[in-house]
Amino acid sequence: MIELSPRQTQAFDVLTEPKHSQISELLYGGGAGGGKSYLGCIWLIYQCANCPDTRWVMGRNTLHTLKETTLNSFFQVAKAGNVRYRYIENKGILFPNGSQILLKDLAYYPSDPEFDELGSLEITGAFVDECNQITEKAWNILSSRIRYKLDEYGLTPKILGTCNPARNWVFSRFYEPFVEKRLDANKMFIQALVDDNPRISKFYVSQLDNLDEMSRERLKKGNWDFLDISGNWVYSYRPELHTGKVELNRSEVVRLSFDFNRNPIACHVSQHYDNHYYGLEQIEIDNCTTYQLCNEIKARYPGCFFNVTGDISGKAATTVSRLQNFDIIKYVLELRDAQMQYSGANPPLAESRMLVNAMLERYPTTFDKVKCAPLLRDFETVKSDNEGRPIKTNRNNIEERADCLDTFRYTMHRWFGDFLKILAS
Ligand SMILES: Nc1ncnc2c1ncn2[C@@H]1O[C@H](COP(=O)(O)OP(=O)(O)O)[C@@H](O)[C@H]1O
Numbered sequence: 538m539i540e541l542s543p544r545q546t547q548a549f550d551v552l553t554e555p556k557h558s559q560i561s562e563l564l565y566g567g568g569a570g571g572g573k574s575y576l577g578c579i580w581l582i583y584q585c586a587n588c589p590d591t592r593w594v595m596g597r598n599t600l601h602t603l604k605e606t607t608l609n610s611f612f613q614v615a616k617a618g619n620v621r622y623r624y625i626e627n628k629g630i631l632f633p634n635g636s637q638i639l640l641k642d643l644a645y646y647p648s649d650p651e652f653d654e655l656g657s658l659e660i661t662g663a664f665v666d667e668c669n670q671i672t673e674k675a676w677n678i679l680s681s682r683i684r685y686k687l688d689e690y691g692l693t694p695k696i697l698g699t700c701n702p703a704r705n706w707v708f709s710r711f712y713e714p715f716v717e718k719r720l721d722a723n724k725m726f727i728q729a730l731v732d733d734n735p736r737i738s739k740f741y742v743s744q745l746d747n748l749d750e751m752s753r754e755r756l757k758k759g760n761w762d763f764l765d766i767s768g769n770w771v772y773s774y775r776p777e778l779h780t781g782k783v784e785l786n787r788s789e790v791v792r793l794s795f796d797f798n799r800n801p802i803a804c805h806v807s808q809h810y811d812n813h814y815y816g817l818e819q820i821e822i823d824n825c826t827t828y829q830l831c832n833e834i835k836a837r838y839p840g841c842f843f844n845v846t847g848d849i850s851g852k853a854a855t856t857v858s859r860l861q862n863f864d865i866i867k868y869v870l871e872l873r874d875a876q877m878q879y880s881g882a883n884p885p886l887a888e889s890r891m892l893v894n895a896m897l898e899r900y901p902t903t904f905d906k907v908k909c910a911p912l913l914r915d916f917e918t919v920k921s922d923n924e925g926r927p928i929k930t931n932r933n934n935i936e937e938r939a940d941c942l943d944t945f946r947y948t949m950h951r952w953f954g955d956f957l958k959i960l961a962s
């Protein structure tokens with residue numbers, strides 16, 4: 538059996554009680570761990586059970602994250618509630634009474650700028666998890682598709698979005714008017730933070746305490762104003778704390794993280810032992826091939842044991858050679874499969890920003906002041922857009938290349954992802 542928290546109950550009433558029929562858009566959350574994904578799954582299951590043959594959407598920015606996060610919450614909720622359903626990969630969730638939940642990727646793709654695929658849907662209602670990650674256009678189009686079997690069940694159109702504080706359309710459409718008490722009559726915002734969730738684990742709360750200060754304000758305390766969004770992408774770097782002289786320790790693993798632009802090609806060299814992170818060197822070479830770079834590394838780090846990660850797009854065959862970049866590295870450095878530790882997809886950028894800043898703020902970290910100079914330059918110059926992504930539109934401008942920063946991000950995600958395990962929930 539699933540019991541709702543007081544905040545979830547409040548939202549659930551807005552979504553299901555006839556007295557709230559004028560509300561067509563509900564935004565719930567504004568922090569991490571407030572029971573957002575659970576609420577959405579519980580609502581959809583309830584509606585599907587009560588209204589046979591209805592059709593609902595569960596959406597998120599990408600289908601990939603939807604499956605890794607929200608769908609898992611669905612499985613947990615369904616298990617706890619003894620719900621019968623069938624999950625069909627790439628189709629959705631089917632219930633014995635004919636109701637269904639479609640899983641939708643709501644990201645903007647240049648190949649479908651008008652969201653034509655969404656535009657042809659007819660649905661009964663929609664739940665968009667972390668709706669601050671999609672565009673307002675996707676939200677508008679999805680809400681305009683809510684009509685299927687509404688009259689039959691006496692329902693009114695409802696779209697539920699959940700979010701963390703963000704400085705984009707969600708802020709201007711919901712949060713700002715909410716605070717200024719001028720929110721449209723068809724919209725509502727219910728704030729739910731981790732402290733409003735009595736069922737949260739202690740482990741989860743301690744992970745939130747591990748965040749850097751800005752992210753803690755935002756995700757734990759639900760502060761929308763603390764965001765210095767347009768500032769530096771790396772905001773927790775303090776030269777006096779984070780730089781010094783770093784020596785290679787030959788008895789420890791040397792970690793290499795690659796970014797395969799031809800101009801420049803970049804590699805971050807680091808070590809981690811005795812609970813301390815050491816940035817040894819940031820290599821950045823113009824007009825250099827992966828071959829040449831690896832030979833250079835071989836010369837600079839003779840006899841060292843390497844582990845490798847890097848840009849996953851580097852897995853694509855290059856124009857220069859039919860061999861793949863990672864294969865070249867493996868071949869030139871004479872590595873085994875187990876030392877090649879790239880996997881999955883490149884990490885989401887906004888998440889990456891929190892991980893990088895949390896590490897700098899909370900984990901003992903030292904970069905060699907001289908040898909890591911190109912990375913430290915990126916720390917000081919790369920700016921963030923208002924979605925928490927590094928701005929890199931103009932490669933001619935050195936501040937917008939961020940290749941060295943990328944190699945550091947890959948290092949963090951590959952070997953320090955556990956530091957903020959909760960980020961992808
Ligand atoms: N109604 C509920 N009943 C039981 N556990 C819940 C409920 N709501 C939330 N939880 C617990 O709290 C955790 C966080 O909830 P979740 O919905 O994933 O939060 P959010 O999506 O806001 O980060 C869940 O993993 C689950 O363990």
Ligand SMILES: [Mg+2]
Binds near residue numbers: 573574575666962
């Ligand atoms: Mg969630």
